[in-house]
Every structure is written in C-alpha cells, then in structure tokens.
Amino acid sequence: MNIHEHESKELLKAYGISVPPGHTVFTVEQAMRAAETLGSPVVVVKAQIHAGGRGKAGGVKIAGSLEEVRAYAEELLGKTLVTHQTGPEGTIVRRLLIEDGCSIAKEYYLGLVVDRSSRRVVMIGSEEGGMDIEEVAASRPERIHKETIDPAIGIQTFQARRLAYAINIPGEKLGEAVKLMQALYKAFIDYDCSIAEINPLVITGEGALMALDAKLNIDENALFRQPDITLLHDPNEEDPLETEAAEYGLSYISLDGSIGCMVNGAGLAMATMDMIKLHGGEPANFLDVGGGASADKVAAAFKIILSDPRVKGILVNIFGGIMRCDVIASGVVEAARQVGLSHPLVVRLEGTNAKSGRQILADSGIGIISSDSMEDSVREIVSLVQ
Amino acid sequence: MSILVDASTKVITQGITGATGFFHTRGALEYGTRIVGGVTPGKGGSDIRFTLEDGGVKRVPVFNTVGEAKSETGATVSVIYVPPTFAADSIMEAVDAEMELVICITEGIPVLDMIKVSRYMEGRCTRLIGPNCPGVITPGECKIGIMPGYIHMPGHVGVVSRSGTLTYEAVHQLTARGIGQSTAVGIGGDPVKGLEFIDVLKLFNDDPDTLAVVMIGEIGGTAEEEAAEWIRSHMTKPVVGCISGLTAPPGKRMGHAGAIISGGTGMAADKIAWLEACGIRIAPSPAEIGRTLARMLEEHGIMDSCTDKMSIYRA
Numbered sequence: 001m002n003i004h005e006h007e008s009k010e011l012l013k014a015y016g017i018s019v020p021p022g023h024t025v026f027t028v029e030q031a032m033r034a035a036e037t038l039g040s041p042v043v044v045v046k047a048q049i050h051a052g053g054r055g056k057a058g059g060v061k062i063a064g065s066l067e068e069v070r071a072y073a074e075e076l077l078g079k080t081l082v083t084h085q086t087g088p089e090g091t092i093v094r095r096l097l098i099e100d101g102c103s104i105a106k107e108y109y110l111g112l113v114v115d116r117s118s119r120r121v122v123m124i125g126s127e128e129g130g131m132d133i134e135e136v137a138a139s140r141p142e143r144i145h146k147e148t149i150d151p152a153i154g155i156q157t158f159q160a161r162r163l164a165y166a167i168n169i170p171g172e173k174l175g176e177a178v179k180l181m182q183a184l185y186k187a188f189i190d191y192d193c194s195i196a197e198i199n200p201l202v203i204t205g206e207g208a209l210m211a212l213d214a215k216l217n218i219d220e221n222a223l224f225r226q227p228d229i230t231l232l233h234d235p236n237e238e239d240p241l242e243t244e245a246a247e248y249g250l251s252y253i254s255l256d257g258s259i260g261c262m263v264n265g266a267g268l269a270m271a272t273m274d275m276i277k278l279h280g281g282e283p284a285n286f287l288d289v290g291g292g293a294s295a296d297k298v299a300a301a302f303k304i305i306l307s308d309p310r311v312k313g314i315l316v317n318i319f320g321g322i323m324r325c326d327v328i329a330s331g332v333v334e335a336a337r338q339v340g341l342s343h344p345l346v347v348r349l350e351g352t353n354a355k356s357g358r359q360i361l362a363d364s365g366i367g368i369i370s371s372d373s374m375e376d377s378v379r380e381i382v383s384l385v386q
Numbered sequence: 387m388s389i390l391v392d393a394s395t396k397v398i399t400q401g402i403t404g405a406t407g408f409f410h411t412r413g414a415l416e417y418g419t420r421i422v423g424g425v426t427p428g429k430g431g432s433d434i435r436f437t438l439e440d441g442g443v444k445r446v447p448v449f450n451t452v453g454e455a456k457s458e459t460g461a462t463v464s465v466i467y468v469p470p471t472f473a474a475d476s477i478m479e480a481v482d483a484e485m486e487l488v489i490c491i492t493e494g495i496p497v498l499d500m501i502k503v504s505r506y507m508e509g510r511c512t513r514l515i516g517p518n519c520p521g522v523i524t525p526g527e528c529k530i531g532i533m534p535g536y537i538h539m540p541g542h543v544g545v546v547s548r549s550g551t552l553t554y555e556a557v558h559q560l561t562a563r564g565i566g567q568s569t570a571v572g573i574g575g576d577p578v579k580g581l582e583f584i585d586v587l588k589l590f591n592d593d594p595d596t597l598a599v600v601m602i603g604e605i606g607g608t609a610e611e612e613a614a615e616w617i618r619s620h621m622t623k624p625v626v627g628c629i630s631g632l633t634a635p636p637g638k639r640m641g642h643a644g645a646i647i648s649g650g651t652g653m654a655a656d657k658i659a660w661l662e663a664c665g666i667r668i669a670p671s672p673a674e675i676g677r678t679l680a681r682m683l684e685e686h687g688i689m690d691s692c693t694d695k696m697s698i699y700r701a
Binding site: 085087114116117119120121133134137138150151152189192194219220221222224225251253255263264265266267268269270271272273274275276277278283286288319320321322350351352373374375378 | 409410413470471494495496497498499500501502504505532533534536537547548549550551552553554555558575577578602604605607608609612628630631632633634635637638639640641642643644645649650654670671672673674
C-alpha cells in the first residue's frame, strides 16, 4: 500500500528525520495561506499523488511569490498528471504539499528494500541523489552501495557509517547521517514497510541534512497490525474497480484490452491473460476469484468485469481443485442471469465435478459457450470478440 | 521413489482444529497420507474425529505443542494452516522442534515476519516449503496440502512451481498424456520463502526416480534466473519451463505478493530469454506444457520410461 509524500514525511519526522517545513492543502486558498504562514521567499508546490516521476511530469513547481503560488496551485489542483508510473490515463491531483524551498548543496539517495535473494532488508545509498535509482543501478552500478541488515540485531552503527563514507557524506555530517539511517531502518520495521526511500536526501546551503522527498510503501499483508497506516488509505489513488473488488476479496487489476477474465489462482490468471495475447486478443483485466469462490463472489466478479466499458467478451477459466466446478457453474449461471448477458461468455471448467458443471452451463439456456480446454476456450473468446 | 515425502512419511497438522486445517487434513487422510497428530494450543489431550468418504472413521490426537506432538507420534513433517497473524510463530515452533520438513500453506504472512523466520532457521536442520503454497504431493503415496489429489499420477517427472492452480493445470496436462509425476512441489508465491527453485531442482537431480522436470515460474524476483544458471552447470536431467505474466503491467502486484515487476527486474520476457539461454525448453504457451514435455521426453528417448500407457487418465 502506498501513502502520500506528506504522510511519509510526517511519519519520518517523528523518528527525528528532518524534513522541510510544509503544509498539506486541498484548495488554492489553503495553498496561499500555507505559503504566507511559511513566509519564506521561495516555496515549493508539490502535487501529492502516489506515483513517482512527478517532477518530470510537471507536478513540482518552484514559486518565488504568493502570486506564483496561486498560479501553480490553480494549475495543479484538478490536473491529470501523467508520469511513467501512472499509465497513460494519469492521476488527478487533489492535494498539494506547500513546502519551504531550500537551497541544495548536495543530493544523495537513501533507501531500504526487501532483498529476496539474501532474505534480508538491504539499505541502499548513492551519491546520485534525485535520480531514478533504477537507472543508476543499470548504467552506473559502481555508484550504488549496499548494506545487508541482520534482522536479529538491526542496522549496526559501523554499517551506517560505512555506507555514509561510501557515498561521501562530509565528515561533519557523518554522525547525523548515521543517526538518520538508523532512524529510517527503525521506521521501516515499525511500519512494516516494503520500501522506504529518501530521494533526495540533501545537505542544504545552510548545512542541514534533510529528507527533501520521502516515499514509504507498506506491506499489505501487515496492515492487520498497522491501524494508523490503514487510515491513510486514499481511495482516490486507486482504480475504483480495484477497490470494489478488494471489498469482495477478489484480486483485480484493470488493463487496457477487451476480454474480461475471471480465473481461480494468480498463476493461472496470469497464464490465461498471456494466452489471450498469444492468440491475438487483449485481456481487459487480471482477476483472481481465489480458492473458495461462492456464487456471490462470482456474481460480484461479473459485475466488476462488466462495469468496464471496454469489455466486449468474458472468459471464465476455472481449474477446480478444492473448488467444485458444479458450484462455480451454478454461480456463473446465476450471475449471468442477474447481470444480464450482453456479451459473449466462454466458460472453461476443469477439475472436480467438471462434467456436471458443464452440464449446468449447457442446461441454462442462456447461451454460455462451454469448453473443456484452456486453449480452445481462449481461441473461442478471441474470435468472438474480434 | 520421490523427493521430500513418501508413503512412510508421518505428518502432523498445525492448526488442525481450524476449519481450513480440518478440511485439508481430512483430504490428506482420504488420500492415504499418514496424518498422525495435530497441534492446537489449548486443545491438547483431545482426539479429533474424521469421517472419511468411504464411511471409515479416523481419530487423530491433538497436542498443545509441536515438540510434544513430535515425541508422541514420531512425525517428521508438519503442515501449517494457521492464520497469517500467527503463522510465522508456528513455523518457528516447528523448526525449534527439529521437524525435518515444514510446509506452510498460509497466505498473507507479513514479509518482515518471514525475514525473521529465515534468520531463525539459519544453522538449523529444518527445510521449509512455502508459505502461500499449495503443498507437496508424491502421487499415490502422500499428499500434504490443498491440491486435488486425483489429477496426479505416480511416475517420473518432477514438478516445481510458484503457482497453485497453474500447477494443477500442468499436472493435469501430464496425467492426460499418461505421464506420471515423481513429486510435485509448490514453493509458493511470496517474495521471502523456504525452498527456492534451486533447492528443489537439486533434490530432483539427486532422485534416481525422477527423469525430467517441469518448472513453472512467474514474474517478480530473479529465482528463475538463478535456477536456470544452476541447471546449465549442474542439472543432468531435461527441464521444461513455463513463465506466466508476459502481459502483466509493471508495478502491480498480480495476486501473489511476490508477483510484481519492480525496478525493471522480474519481467517474464527476460526470464524466458534467460531460461532458454541456459538450455531450458520453454512451453510456447501454458496450454502446451504437456505437449512440450512429451516432445522433449521423446527426444531424450525416455518417453516410454515416463509413460504409463495402462493408466491414461480421463477427467
């Protein structure tokens, strides 16, 4: 789960990490008042959306006067920002962070991630602050420095010091940088983060060490023990269909194609999408109905798929293991009746009670096309949609 | 022969009195798995009664701790159906009790909990499979987990996969062609887990009864690439691969916690290219895993040893 920059900064501030003074605003008037309160000659107006790449997309503006603050706030609020992370449809800006502008003497990158290979949290530092770190890792890997952290004892001072030296933090700031790294690690653990990034970490013209940007990503599996984080959930930042699907316990991701998919299991769902593409179609979504799909869940899945106007046909692919195909078939028939079947529907059932499931589909008399192989069902739906 | 589990394996279920644990323990008993005990703290000393499909009744003793269950029953394997909040603790309890193998089915364990678990397991003897996995089955001998037993058939092809239902799909394609399986292992869809592809491939390579392997990967991480490197330099048996997620957009978690393309790594196309470069035969589509394997078995002249023509199964 992503949270906003201003929220990440608030959390990190509580751990003693310095951030520029700033206020979160939702209207132009609030933006003006915030800039006045800050009273600094230069103010940064930052669009608050979850996606990265805001700077390049024009979502971060430097204002030298109140008039400029007004102009930028008017421009950004309500604007659809398209960054390399939002996809072509972009995200609407609904809130801004109005921040004290500071002069930058030096920029660094500092981040924590879960490293699968070592099964550890790894701290990453680089002198190439403010850059896309993935790009740095690809083109100048020697500029990336890492410290692997033992979960039993946490990040040790020598490790933080070694990293600070590696990225050339000036001697007089070294102690402070070590404390900051340890604070970031503590926040990462306390909030069950999967990513924590300060990019850039800066030394200002006045010599202060400060997090100019901050991004925390929280492990969704840990939300049960993170009630404060759960409150920060911003539905505006998500596809409304994805949010609705989550309420039914469905895993749904919207895509650009015309063939709606409903599959049990994440791996099989991805495989089904791949096969649609392979046969010349385009999947409209990823949808995993999970292991114990009831008729209600199937009906909800249908409604979600059909509320995407791009959908021109639906493919249901179920490999019933624990889940019985006859139960699924009844759910599909019931849902199709409830929702009204206006598009071609191909259903592939295999596994437990597949025969009786197919019989239920055949007997329904509502034009469901039944298939027993994954390949045939994909061919069928692709040709029907074209 | 097989890897990890066989007809003699004695198993205990952690979380046996929960709905999920109860349901799948009954499924295992139906299959013939030797479930010799269960663990639910606070319910130790009682018996839990399972009525099987054939009308038979099995009683399984329940213990308060894994240590007690192990010493009373002689079990060497534990399977975990405990909710995600408590699952990491359950794994560590089983590791502490020196179970040989722990299979954790639970989905949704926080990744920082799994980092602690893997640190805790260092230097200890237990193998972990999962979490967020379907389990392990040696067809005809021992089924531990949530997979449908009847689609499997005893034989000589090892299956290892990060997925659940896609594994069933692959196994079904093999069985439909009369190609049986030595053991099918679901290693699970989480980013930090127990055995990785490499660990399972090593076991299959050393198992005289496994003649070929099917490896099913997906987007996210680099475990498939690491496995491919190992296969190129060490594997003596032919491997067919399949990677799902070619159409998955970057930055989105595709159901499994570990199935996410991040920072330009973990893309399906890159994995496929890497696997092919290491000599792994890639199924051109997930529907062609069976066909691709069959062709490869023919080429290696081991089709007859891998096929049981008498027992070709019909769904």
